[in-house]
Amino acid sequence: MVEFDRSAFISKFQEEATDLLQRLNEGIINLEADPANRPIIDQWLRDAHTLKGSSRMVGLMEISDIAHRMEDIMVKVREGMIPYTADMSDTFFEALDTVVFLTENAGKDAAAEADLEGVTGRLVAMANSDAPVPEPGAAVAAEVAAAEAAAEAAALDEEAEDAEADEHDDEGQDVDDGAPSGPKRAQREETLKSKTQATVRIRTSQVDRLLNLVSEVVISQIKAEQRARDLRSVSGMGADIHNLWGRIKTMLGMLPADEQGAFLDDIRLLDDLFGDQRRALVALAKEYADDMSRTSTVVADLQEHAMELRMLPVSTVFTTFPRAMRDLAKQYKKDVELIIEGGDTELDKKVLEEINDPLIHIMRNAVDHGIEPEADRVAAGKPAKGTIKLVARQEGDHIVIEISDDGAGIDPERVRSAAVRKGYITESEAKSLSDREASYLIFEKGFSTAAIITELSGRGVGMDVVREFVVERLKGSLDVDSVLGQGSTFRLTIPLTLAxxxxxxxxxxxxxxxxxxxxxxxxxxxxxxxxxxxxxxxxxxxxxxxxxxxxxxxxxxxxxxxxxxxxxxxxxxxxxxxxxxxxxxxxxxxxxxxxxxxxxxxxxxxxxxxxxxxxxxxxxxxxxxxxxxxxxxxxxxxxSRRAGSTVKEQEGGPRRVLICEDSFTTRELERSIFEAAGYIVETATDGAQGLAKLREGLSPDAVVTDVQMPNMTGFELTRAIKADDMLSSIPVIIVTSLERDEEKAEGINAGADAYITKSVFNQDTLLDTVERLIS
Amino acid sequence: MTEAGPTTRFHADQDRAILRRRAESLAQAGEETIAIETVGLLLFRLGEEWYAVPIERVREIYNEYAVTRVPRVPDFVLGVVNVRGEIVSVTDIATLMRVPSRTEIDLSDERPPAIIVANDTCSSAIVVDEIGDIVDVPRDSIEPPLSTLDKSQVEYIAGSVFIEGRLIGIVNLEKALEPVGENT
The missing domain is CATH 2.40.50.180 (CheA-289, Domain 4)
Structure with missing residues (x-):
């Protein structure tokens, strides 16, 4: 006998177990809210039973054991022998996490890494929490047997569902004796039907190939429709020929009879032929046009349905969120309820695969920064329990996913002051920003308003990364709406498909x-x-x-x-x-x-x-x-390099330049000029910041500065640099719109090495000047 | 025994199929002992010279096509074409192999024939001047590439074979179909 090779089935098991574990997790979440819900318990028992059987098949006995013990407990819950408590959820989650770990590492010797004893110990303790039962062993065994029978019957029912409807009745009869009473079973079947849909797993490459062919059919159809129009114009030409021929025929009829005789028969023949051809052409053109309009409807449907092949409901991603939210709430010690709406909204599978991480991140942000501590909430007259709402809906060719919380909201003042402090904007720029614009600053690179570094920021991921991901990878956008004290809504807009x-x-x-x-x-x-x-x-x-x-x-x-x-x-x-x-x-x-x-x-x-x-x-x-x-x-x-300024690759590596400029646009324009020429560019938003950077040890090859800046003007900065022994050797180039001679003179008096007015300002003069001063 | 009916029939059918297969394989084995192992080649002309690709690598011959030029690609890539929904590159194999005396291709005018070739990882339509016959040549008649070829050319030739007094270079498709721009 050849030994049954289990390893080949492990990947199949892993696929199946992923689905089962997801449903088991969901089941626990649902039970927490509604501990006496019989259909949920029954579905849960079936899934646990399937997990037990499949894992045993591939030789993963540890999984099978855990599944078996979880089943034991749930059977007792179903029979009312023990009440469902919140503690049970924790133990179940721990057990499920262990199974996830074991499943992912199936085939490797990973069992030792999992705390199997601890998990099984807790499960056993939970199963035995119903002390008053006289004969626990026997009762449980009987219950398990009943559950197994029920589960098997249900499994068969599922198979039968896929088969023909008339066959269904026969199959159902065969297993009926194993199942509980009739009406009950029918009821369960109904809930089952609404949940499970017959599916086929297909490789995406196959779907893509099919889509290729479908788009070719669409192109052919467009061409065929053009042919139909061509045919109609040919048939119109036939009508013209017929009219012309009619006139010729009449003229021929006026010729003397003896001259007609020779071709009289041919004329009659030709007349008939012309008539037949015209009728045939008209009929053909009409039939072809009718065929075309029928096919184009079919082709349009075909294209639409083919595109839908790649679409999956967002619930395939959303289903993991209740569990994730429960963990997040625990982690941040907050009481949060997650409400999910629009889970049946469909999205391209590729997009779906990418969307999980940004959403988790936004939710984490909402729990951490959005939802206030309980005491604050109560003081503000809000319910103690925070609510996070996840809503998906389709808007035209886009999917909109909103994550809203009823927390503290974004404080535009705090964002403004943080942005100024960190040098993103100047004070005057901050004042000119509307509250809405200010809240968008949270998407700036490296920006975070949190006073304390939490685990979120500790992970090194901020909202800027989330937004960049959404824009670059998903071709979508991320916006925020926030009302101070009432909460924030993050709105993710992404195309239906990346294709x-x-x-x-x-x-x-x-x-x-x-x-x-x-x-x-x-x-x-x-x-x-x-x-x-x-x-x-x-x-x-x-x-x-x-x-x-x-x-x-x-x-x-x-x-x-x-x-x-x-x-x-x-x-x-x-x-x-x-x-x-x-x-x-x-x-x-x-x-x-x-x-x-x-x-x-x-x-x-x-x-x-x-x-x-x-x-x-x-x-x-x-x-x-x-x-x-x-x-x-x-x-x-x-x-510019072709124009003669060679900058790069001189001894001592790339050149460094400090740009002091309060206008964002000019600053970025100058930055791009220098960067394009191979410089390393440092920036400061005013003279004081620039001077601070210089004193901190930044030693640029040149300083380029504006004149009118808050805190410290360019003239003041120049004087400060030239008065400092450590800095006085650095060339200073003043770029300004002030071009009156007195002002120029003041600039030179301040010690500037060059003075460029914005009216003659251009890339080459700027670069040339800096070049000349450095060398 | 009514239940056993279909099963027995199944076995009988299966046996017959096995016997037939065995007979076929025996017959083939007999032929192989006398036949020489051959390689099928599709011949094509570039300028004055004739070349060939193994027929097993030929997907189809392509005549009517509209090339879309792609900017900033190597000069031997003429663009891409739409082959029933699949995008395939168009390779000017003469430029790639530096075959001399070749007139420049004008894609807007009369389109030269193209052969769509594929290896395990990629496919391309190679543009030729004329498509020749399909010939079977004994595998051991294939010689190594001419030593007179210069280095840059020799890597594109897998071997050469004499057919009717003409020396025919067999294109090394593994080299010719190297993906473009993978490392940039």
Whole structure:
């Protein structure tokens, strides 16, 4: 006899156990709220029983043992022999966690690492908490037998459900004797039916291949519809021919009879043929058009359902949350209730896989920072128990998930002062921010308003990481609404699927490209006069911001074609804090596109994220926004290098420059100029901060400073630097809009090494000046 | 014995199938002893020269296609095409192998034929000047690549074979189909 090889079945068991354990966890959560709910207990017993059987099959006896003991306890609960208590939940959760651990490490010798004895000991103690029962052993055995019978019957019922309906009756009869009384069983079956749905596991690659073929069918259908229209116009041509022929026939009829004789028969024949052909053509065109309209309905349905193949209800992720919330609440010693709504909202599986972590993180944030300690809540007249609500719903082609708490809300004042303290914004900027804008500061990199470092911040993950993840990986957005004292709502908006996005189609050098709409800030057509040209560098001003411009065809290395039209089409991109305007030849329009890879041969192509196939079968590359931003920014730097300023790779490594500037825009503009030229850039939002950085030991090769700044002006800063023996050798370049000679003189008197007015300010003068002063 | 009926029949069917399979394998074994092991090759022309790819690597021959150019790719990648919903790259194999006297391909005009080839990991449509016959050649008639080839060319040739007085280079598809841009 060949020994039964169990290892091959372990992965199957793991798959199955994951589902079972999830349901068992959920069951305990539900029982906590409703300890006497019989259907929940029955379902729970069936799952525990299945777990016991399957684990025994693959030789994982430890799991089987735990499952068996949990079953024992639950049977007693069902029979009212012991009451369900909150302590039991903890023991059950501990036991389930042990099973999860054992399952994940199945096949490895991991049993020793789990506290098996402790777990089983606690389970046994719980099972024996019903001391007054006279013959515990026998009673339990009988109960277990009954439970097993019931579970088996239910398992069979499930199988029967998949089979034909008429077969169902026969199968049901066979097992009926093992099951409890008739009506009871029927009732349970009903609850079962509503919960379990027949499913098939399919590899995603198979689904994708099917989707490929379906989209080809759609393209063929579009072409066929065009053919139907062509056919109708051909049939219209037939009508014209027929009319013309009618006139010719009449004229022929007027010829003398002897001249007609020779071809009289042919004319009659031709007349018949023309008539037949015309009727046939009209009929064909009509039938074809009818067929087409029928198929197009079918094809549209086919496409819709094919897309749905990848969709799963969000509940597949949400079901783990009640347990997670229970753990979080315990961890932060808060009493929190989680309400979940809209679990049946469907989402692409790929998105679903990514969504768990950000949601957990937002919930953790809500428990930690949102929900106040019980005493504070009671003092504020709120219920002692906090509520966190998780709501999912579909809005057009997006899914919106809201996580709201009834906690303290975000204090805009605290955020403002923290932001100023940490140098994100200046005091005057803070004053000009609305409360709503201020609360958005929590998404800034490294920002956290928590006074004490909690485990959350200890993990090194802030809301900025969550938001970045949502934007970059899920192509979505994360917003926050908060009312001080009433709570906060985090709103996650994500596309239904990562396979389909909205994109702007545009043309460059005669080729069409798609640009994901989510990264586009705005599309403009500007007059050439609005483009400010400064020595090869082009910028436009939009809403108080300076946006550098790049020809998209230069990034893509395409040949220029024909002179641009009167107005220049520009798409401005915003990505991780930077802005770039792309000059294109033409905007075609916005539409939904299906993302495909570039195929197995082209693994990674700069600037191209993939391709899409348009309705007519045309293949269009989808542009990769992070690549465009990086290359576009680098190109502005490359230009200046060609212009003669060579900065990089001199002895002593890269150069360092300190920029003191209170305007965010100018600061970032200067930063991008220096970074593109290979400098390491440090920034300060005013003179005082700059001086502090210098005194702390930052020794830059040059300081670039504005004049009018809060706390300490550029002139004051320059004087302070030049008066300090340690710092006086650092060249100071003043960049300002003050260009009256007296002011210039004051700058020079202060000891500045160079004075650049903003009107002549451009990349090359700035770089050249700094270059000259450093060397 | 009514219950045993279907089972017995099943066994009889099974036995017959086993016998048939055994007979077939015996017949094959007999042929193999006299047949020489052969390799099927699809010939194609590049400029003045003839090359070949193993037929087992050929997925299909592709004539009507619209190439979408992809910016900033190596010069031997002409773009991508849509093969029934699957995106496949188009490789100018002559440029890749540096085959001389080859006129530049104008994709907008008349499209040269392409062969879609695939190895285990990837597939591409290789553009050729003319598609030739499929021939079976004995495996031991395949010689190592000509020593006169320069280094950059020799890595793309897996071997050569004489057919009707012509020396035919067999393309090394493992090398030619190396994924593009994997390390960047």
């Amino acid at each position: 389909i996005i909205r994109a702007l189609l545009l043309r460059v050098s005669g080729q069409t490209f798609a640009l994901p709409t989510s990264s586009i800030e705005e599309t403009l057509r500007v007059e050439p006069s609005e483009v400010i040209k400064v020595e090869g560098r082009e910028v436009i001003r939009r809403q108080m911001r300076t946006i550098p411009l790049v020809q998209l065809r230069d990034i893509l290395g395409l040949d220029p074609v024909s002179a641009p039209e009167n107005k220049i089409p520009i798409a401005t991109l915003g990505f991780s804090g930077h802005r770039l305007g792309l000059i294109v030849d033409e905007f075609v329009g916005e539409q939904q596109i299906v993302i495909k890879t570039l195929g197995s041969h082209l693994k990674r192509v700069d600037n191209v994220a993939g391709v899409t196939i348009l309705g007519a079968g045309e293949v269009v590359p989808i542009l990769n926004v992070p690549d465009l931003m990086a290359n576009g920014r680098q190109m502005t730097g490359m230009r």
